[in-house]
Amino acid sequence: MTALAFIVFCVAVLLAGRGLASGAMGEVMRVRFGGDAQRTRVVVDLDRTSRGEVIQPGADGRVVLALSGVAPHRSLSGTGIGLVRGYRVAGAGGASRVELDLAVSAEIERRFLLPPGDGVQHYRYVIDLKATGRAPTAPRPTPRNAPRRTERPLIYIDAGHGGRDPGAQGAHARESDVTLAAALMLKQELERSGRYRVRLTRDSDVYVGLNRRPTIARQAGADLFISLHADAIADPATRGASVYTLSEQGAG
Template sequence: MTALAFVVICTVALFSTRGFAWGAQGDVLGVRFGADGDRTRVVIDLDKSTQGRVIDTGAAGRVTLALNGVAPGRGLNGGGSGLVRSYQVSASGGASRIELELARGSEIERRFLLPPGDGVAHYRYVVDLKAVGGAIAASRPAPRTTPAPRRAERPLIVIDAGHGGKDPGASGALTREKQVTLAAALVLKTELERTGRYRVRLTRADDTYVDLYRRVSIARQSDADLFISLHADAGSDPALRGASVYTLSEQGAGRAVREFTRTDNWHRELHLPGRDPSVDRILLDMTQRATQNRSAQFARVLLTHLEGSDHPLLRRSHRDAGLAVLLAPDVPAVLLEMGFITNPEDERLLTDERARRRLMKSVADGIDRYFREPTAPLMTASTDGAGQP
């Protein structure tokens, strides 16, 4: 099981058992949480629209909100998650009062109202909290939690040699893209296996054609911890040269979710409960966001190591796109353009055995550093509506 899969499973349990009491009556339907160590998202499900007002900002160990014009249901209180120790919903004049007792010093990062949509039939008032201090002494017993088990096996890296077989890719003066990507993939596999710290799988080990979506399926079915697709760029200007790294764009993330939810059993593929479509969709969005965060984290690490090895880089070397091989919602993935096969100097580096080994050694070092660093946050705050519950 990947670390990301474990996060999703823990989140499923969180949504299923904590902070998810449904009101017997009233306009507040329920309260849900999604959390990691530094951020917590609070989702308040509502029967109708509302305007929120902040009463307590968190300075006294409590965040309190008033939601105007909505009535609280009965029995809406319980344990929270992440930065929230517990919550309570009560009546306050013509409003519902939402009290969040904090487990750590926190502040409101943003809050917004979502109308019905994306398969969800009700309104959602969302509050994003971020940590700004240490633990706060509990005024009541905190709910017991189970510590996360440590992963026993080595991380699995899936290396994708771009193109192949009937698809030659771009052409240089001396070689074709499918040849240099396969040669690089074999070298990278050797470099990673030499460390003894990783398991490695190739999407192709010879000159065969593999469908783009099959490449993604290989990574997902293998329960991969990281997917890296190797390519060689091409351009109309022969002077253009340098490597770049692509991660999934926001538009691509939306496409990924649409592609993934086309089948009836998509929630089973992510081990989601399948009892409530809106909950499953929230969990899928959180998984997609976590994957994007980790992909971006690896891209930054990788580019740092490439730059440190004096390998030429494009001026804007971290790019994003909706590329098919980056669409897995639960496997961190990057596409590395190793250089321009249409540039004579880059083509020489891509076809030279020693230069290729140096380049792949830098990639392997980047993978090493990525797995030594703390994982990226589960959720990020944005203002463009991406990753909304």
């Protein structure tokens, strides 16, 4: 199979409406971690109480929760420890979307809210993760001297979220709808050039598992995988785009 390049193309759009920018929103202050590769505790520090809802429990390599009534002043992201490879927190409508990328297969053991007390002046939303003992499937290595193909390169476009996972939510749009519309338009433009074959991981509002998306592209022998996302943020003046690529040399 030809080498599969991963590009995560994050299209920053203003999904934040009046509810998201409202001064009544509380703040997500920071995210902290503790534990090891068997059990990891995630603590989200808040300046007011919040109610959590699980969107994705971890079966597809990612845990996603929504915390109502709170949002970070700007999107938070970073690396985790133990079971968590990395995290992102962004405003999503009248809530925050907390995404935890898992290093190995894990599930939520319990979650709860701690009020201020014992010298701590803020609320803490706690998520305890437990390893399930199954490591994620590693991508198969690609031979360096693979024969050159004569057909046009195959591009797979992945419209982020969908179905039961709407992604970020603004006053007038859902991330899953925005990414699908963008994917359909990009497919049309690429096919119009006549230089590429183009396919989609989804062409309607359906849920596709996180690990399933690149697997679909690999099995089809794709040359390029493009994942589209549309972030939300509380500040309506923020706009622009960001592009992430996976280095073939690894982290350096």
